[in-house]
Each structure stands twice: as structure tokens, then as C-alpha cells.
Amino acid sequence: MTQQTYIGKPINRLDGLDKVTGKAKYAAEFDTPNLLHGYVVNSTIAKGKIKKINTQDALGLPGVIKVFTHENRPKLAWFDMSYKDQDAPPGSPFRPLRDAKIRYSAQPIALVIAETFELARYAASLVTVEYEEMAHQSDLEANRHRARKPASGMASLLKPPPPKPKGNFEAAFAAAPLQVTGEYVHAVEHHNPMEMFATTVVYEKGRNKSGGKYTVYDKTQGVTNSILYAAQVFDIPFKDIRVISPYVGGGFGSGLRPQYQLFMAMMAARELKRSVKVVLTRQQMFSFGHRPATIQTVALGASAEGDMTALYHSAVGETSQFEDYTEIVVNYGGMLYPPENVTLDHQIVSLDVNTPLDMRAPGGVTGISALECAVDELAFKAGIDPVEFRLKNYTDRDPLADLPYSSKELRECFRQGAERFGWLKRNPEPRSMRDGHNLIGWGMATGIWEASQAAARAEAVLLVNGKLRVSSATADIGTGTYTIMTQIAADTLGMPLEDVTFKLGDTDMPAAPIEGGSWTAATVGTAVKTVCEELAKKLFKLARKMPDSPFASVSFNEVVFVNKMIQLKKDSLMAVALQSVVDSNGGAAVRQISTGLPNMLKQRKYTRSAHSAVFAEVTVDEDLGTVRVTRIVSAVAAGRILNPKTARSQILGGMVWGIGKALEEESVIDHQFGRFMNHSLAEYHVAVNADVHDLDVIFVDEHDDIVNPLGVKGLGEIGLVGVPAAIANAVFHATGKRIRQLPITLDKLL
Amino acid sequence: MTLTAKAAPSTKQPPSLPAMHTVKLTVNGIETELQLAPWTSLLDALREYMHLTGTKKGCDHGQCGACTVLVNGKRINACLTLAIMQEGNEITTIEGLARKDADGKDGLHPIQQAFMDHDAFQCGYCTPGQICSAVGMMNEGHARTADDIRELMSGNICRCGAYTNIVDAIQSVMNPQPDAA
């Protein structure tokens, strides 16, 4: 039934006007009378106890309302269960202001509430703390002997541990004429979305048990997650709380769990019966989840002809003392390459740090960055071009799960990417290309990311004015959700785009899961398509009942929805306008709520993944060791592309992240203090405009009926996954140096 | 800063607050009188006291460019100046950009339109700063090539990584090509 008027077209982002005029409102930007401001105080030690916390000086200032600490905080939910959000790893979630114990450096320990932001900030600087310090451990390398298997729990459903070994790696590796082994070390990274975490709680008086009503503007990747957390922790019935988040100034995973400003603002609003806003500082953006530091070992064996026979990939990642954070790091080699002898292992080490948190392409970019460097090394040893080597070791099935791929146009990615890049002109010899004192290198890598889908609900309403309003409590963190959902709805019901609005980010809407892991287009898209289809059936039923209906003896399959009309397929003159259908409904809008569900029976017979082939050019200053990425071509096979314009932007963003991860991003921890030292945007380097040159995106045609009814695979992660490895391989080609520690800073090249 | 607070002994004299001042700010052509403490930044004055939240806070330390506004046509970081220092100056924020530059007509500044057409943003949080910065950069008149733009726009971080499209958008306004899409 679906027309293709808008799907697949490069429509301008529908939220664009709000964003370029400053009208788009983010969590800290909702004003309300008598708003109080909160400022958080964080611990300066990594482990120990608060002996004394002095708040008198702060409280002595006129306009300071209260200082909350573990000593005077209200009674809160008792059980861990109440603090578990939808992305909580197994363990016991961190609870702000729970007790005197310090579990990691920069742990929030007090909240100052004052009449103005400036006053709260100043008062916070007057809060002094005496600690009883204990020895802490924050160094992964020094503690790797304590590595252990992570606990399993709900999270293991989405992040299964690596499968059991297959074949005999050790024997096959020992017998392999070509071998490579390497250890790969990645630094901690922080998400650092441009918008700092903020929550504004608008309080309305009430006589109900929870003391009033709470409208919560929260920076989150899922309003449903925030409301569950706030309702449970503060024992507020759902009817008295609503979470709203129309715009999110970047997430990248940081908003997958409720952050502590939500807790702080809710606690203060509830206790003081006032509206409260709490905004974190950029420094405090380094005081919650991060991409964990990892140490990986990859060993590959191949025949003399370059056929891979043995694969070993192990990873050790850090976690906190209270939760077992895991990610899928080591499985991808087993999915991409055919060796019969495979051993994969993933372990974690508990340190005195906060729990890590999914960060764009969690695990995937980590594992692929190591694996694809090792594959490059093996291809070099075999004397085979890296693209040819990958084609030689190509697999149409997923050997790890022993399932076919639902679709896999990776071969075409290699072909189109190589052609666009001009790969054939590459001289395989390292240090063979130069421009003055700059060495030039060309490198490439493969990317892969799961195409998953969850259940979501959506509502579609044909309004009395004949326009369509569709909604779902999902998020648009810059991904284009507003735009693509509107396109899907408009096409499904044959309506012009201007007559369709899509709303999101409000717990009054039907629930959707957190936005992450590249599953929103598939998950919410399916819900939107389903609800529009079901609304179409409802509208058709109403149309049949209209007096003199042309459809009296016609079935639903014989009509189409086009141009705001229901039309008979064989005779377009036999039509009923949607407007007259609503009119005939006694002046009432026609509404439908539906659930979009993954077709598990169909899906589980296949491995479903997006793929990419990334080609990068770098220049390396021979004297200074500075690396510049002059060109990247990324050829992506990710099913159907709903909107090539927003889709391209997502891939471009991923490529920029790849440059950052490969060359710049590193949260440097001073192990003497167990503390991130470069907690600012001046010292935590992300790619800026001058770091980004020619970026080229190719979407390879890929048809997939299995992944979901829309045939989409999601784009949030696949743009990033292969980029750091392609850059590292280009650095090798330029310099002859194999750098296995990210980021590749100049000191490692000199 | 909270993260570096040390356990200092309580001061003998109780801390006191600075007196409030009447500050007159001219923002987007409108003069407004505010009661502000001397330590209120221009950024906080705009966002918290005038509710002009189009100007964004991304670091409060002059490190990200999200707060870029125009003062007498020059781009500055609103977090690095105090409101009280800006009396008598013409401040233009994202909310006032179109009115200023569209030849008396309502509508969008060409840079705003170009940002939409080139999809020069994703989350949109850095966008008002990028746009004001682009206008300021064009006023400066030093940018000729794409590389110049990249360099001169590097004070504005876009974590979503929209740089390629930002440069394209700015170039399309600097060198309009009649037959380009």
C-alpha cells in the first residue's frame, strides 16, 4: 500500500527551522516562575569516606535555600531494583547522596539550591569537605591480573557474551605459516555532547500523596527511562509525573541512563515543593559514564596463500566497583571472517571509577579498531592488497552463529569505495608516497554493526481538519527521527508532508524504548508504519459506512491511500476524501494506537548487520609526527536509506568521531588521584572543523525484507565503526609504524 | 569550580554577596534594563534573565563556541564577557539575526537558510553559535577558501560532526552559484 513519495528522498530536516532560529528548546531552557537553581558539588577523592561536610558558609548567604547532602537527604527508595534503569548493567546502581562513601573521583556529594544560578555556583564553592581517604585503583593495566568474567543479567540479552571456542585455535595458529599477534590499548573517552546534562522540574502544588505534579524537562535518550527512574526512586505515581524532551543536544549514548542531575532536581523539587533546575558543568560531564579503557589481544593465522585459519581476540575492559558494564568487543572477527579455529574472550576489571556507559558504537568500534589493524597486518605479511585479502576471506554467512546474513552488500562496498577513492593507484610499499616532508598513507578497513529492532508503540490521529498527527515517546538526538517518521507516516497514508506532524519525547505519548544502538529507525519506524496502516483500515471501514459509499462492496486490498483520498486501485475516480471520512465520524478525530513488533520468527534465522568499507588518506609530517586525515570515503550498506540527506549527515558525523577516536580523544587519568585531568573541551580534544577535510559517503543499494518491514538497518554507529582502523592502517602505510594504541598522538610516531 | 574545591578552613568573615546593579543591554535592537550581579556573564544574562535561550552554553569557559553572539557585528563568546561590560553595545543573538540582515523583510538570514538546505547540523545545539560565528567571520572578511573557513570556524565545536556541511553552507552564501542546487 505504501507509496514512495517521500521515503528515500533528501527532504530537509523538519526541525531545521527551529534549530537555525534558536527556537528549539533543550532541557535547561524551559522557564517557569520562581525557578530555583541547583549546583552540584563533587568529591575530590576517588575512594574513602566523607568525615565532615561543612555547609554553613553556603547556607549563610541570603538567597541560598538549602544544601542537600547524604546527611539531610530525604528518605528514598530502599531497594536497588528501584534505581535500575533500562540500560543498567548487572550490579547495584550508583545512588547519589546515599551515604558517606566515596566510590569514584568527582562523585556528586552535595546539591546547593539557591535563587539564582550564580549564587548557587558561588555557594557551592563554599562547601568544604573533610575526607577519610582510602587507597584506590584506577589503572587498568596495573590491575589486569584481576580480570574476570562479567556477571550476567538482563543486559546480557542485548549484549551476549562471546560464544564458546570453535575448532582448535592454538593448534591452527601454531601450524599457520603466516601469523600476526598484537596488543591494542584504547584510552577512556567521554561522550561530551554539546549540551550539558540538565533537568528542569516544573512543580505544581497538589494535595495528592506525592505533594503535587511534576513536569520534568530532561536531557535523555528516552523519556520512558527517565520517568520509570524518577517515579520509582521518589515514589511518585505515574499520573503525577510527566517527562518531556523535544530536543536533545546530542547524546551518543550518554543519555541512555538517567544522569544524576535528574535525581538532584527531582529530589529538590519534591522536598522544597518548588520548581528546580539543575545543569551540570562541562567538568561534571566527565563525572558519569565513559567509554571504558580496554586492552585487547588479537592473533591471526593464515595459510601461505592468505586464507585465514585461526582467530583469537580477547578484551579486558574496566568497570566500576558496583556494576558490571560489558559490551560486545570481540565477536566481530568471528562474524566477518571464515577461520575454522576461533577463540574469543571478554573480561572486566573492577576499578574505583564510575560505571562505563555505551558510547557511540560501544564495543564495536573498539573491537573492529583492533581486529581490522590485525587483518591489515596479516594482508601485508601475505603480500596481498588489503581489499583483495578481505575479498579472499569474505563470507556470505555469519560463521559465528552459523546463519546466513539477511543481506550483505559488503563486496559492493569494497568495490564502490575503492573506485571512488582511487585505491588501485596505491603503491603497497609503506613510506612510498610523499609530498615534501609529509608522508602520505592510504589505509582501509571494514565496519559492521548489528541491525536490531525492539518493540515500540505509536499513535496516529486523523484530526478533524484532515491533518495527520503521529506520535511516539522516542527521541531525536540529532538523528533525524522527526523527519523520517513524518516521511513514513505521509507515505503510508498517502498524505502530503505538510499535512503530517510527528511528535516525540513526551511520556504522555505511547512508549518507545531508549534511542540507541542504531535501532530507532527500525523500531519506531515499524511502529509508525503499523499504526498508520491500522488507522488506514479504520478509515476505510468508516468510508464504507458512509452514505452512497463507492466502497460498499469493496475490500481493503482493493484500495490505495493517495492524495489525501482513499481510491479504488482499478478506478481512481472511485474515491473518498479523508476529510469527508473524518467529517462523517460525527466531527470526531479518528485515532489508533498500535505496537510495532519485530518478527522474531523470521529474524532469528538470520544474522542482521549493516556493513561498511572505509578508505582513508593521511599525511604524516615526518619531522613533527602530526597526522592529518585528508580524505575518507565510506561506502555503507545499511538497507534502505529513508532520507539520503539526514542519512549522509549521520555517516559524516560517525566519520568525524572516527577521526577523533583515532587521533585525538583521550580522557587522561592521573592514577595518583584516580581522576580525569583533562576535564574540559580545551584539553579533551574532539575533532574541530580544521581537522576535517574531504569526507565522502556512498550508500550502496541493499534490499532486505527480513530486518523489518521498512528494510532499514540504522546508521548511528556504522559510520564510525571502521574509521579508526582505516586511519591507523593509513598511518602504517605512510610511516611503516604499526601504532596499536589509540589515540595515535604525535609522540607515538616520533 | 566545584571539581577542584579544596578543603579550605572556614573563612573568618562570613562570605558576602556583591551588590546588584542596573544594567541596560541592547539586544536585537531592543533595550532592556536588568538587575544583575556584576558576576553575571552576558551568556547567563541572555539565557536566564532575558530568556533568549537561542544562545547556548556548552562549556562556560570559552572553549566551545556554542555561546557565540555578535557585539557590534563582531563575534564573541558570550560566556567570556560580563553582562555589565556590554552596556551601550549592539548585541545580536540568533533570535535577532534575520531581522538584522534580511533587508527589512521577515524571514531568514541567508546563512540560516543555507544551514537548512545543506543539513549543516544534527542535534542543533551548536547551531546558533555556528551561524553567528559564520556571520561574524564573513564580516571579518578574511576567509577565501574552504580551508580558510575550516580554520576560522574552528572555535565552534560541533560534536555531531556536521563540519563538512557547515563549510558547504557557508561557502554557498559566500560564493553563490546561481545554478547550484
Ligand code: FES
Ligand atoms: S559556552 Fe561559551 S565558549 Fe562554550
Ligand code: FES
Ligand atoms: S549539531 Fe549537534 S553539536 Fe553541532
